Amino acid sequence: MLMYTAADLAHFRTIIVRPVITEKTMTEAAERNKFTFEVDSRANKTEIRRAVEALWGAKVTAVNTMTVRGKERRRSFRYGVGRTPTWKKAIVTLAPGYSIDAFGAT
Numbered sequence: 001m002l003m004y005t006a007a008d009l010a011h012f013r014t015i016i017v018r019p020v021i022t023e024k025t026m027t028e029a030a031e032r033n034k035f036t037f038e039v040d041s042r043a044n045k046t047e048i049r050r051a052v053e054a055l056w057g058a059k060v061t062a063v064n065t066m067t068v069r070g071k072e073r074r075r076s077f078r079y080g081v082g083r084t085p086t087w088k089k090a091i092v093t094l095a096p097g098y099s100i101d102a103f104g105a106t
Helices: 006-015 023-032 045-056
Strands: 016-019 034-039 060-068 072-076 080-083 087-094
Touching: 006 016, 006 045, 016 045, 023 034, 034 045, 045 060, 045 087
Parallel strands: none
Antiparallel strands: 016 034, 034 087, 060 087, 072 080
């Protein structure tokens, strides 16, 4: 395992924004060992892999990314339509025997 400095860990925490916790992602985490995160839109798959391995000490076997487009939402009659922001999602597959505690799944 590589040793990371405090600056490296701070950088990794900016790459992983938050875990995406829905019924579907919790099922994927429990059954297929796949964990979903909202990540920085400029991050690539290698950076995401290194961040997960450094922050949780888990071995990553695959990283899939996608850009989730923002939706139009009605604000009010007066202000019309607005948009939710576009964001990047990463689905991280871990090796058997590894888990991430942020999800509460085993």
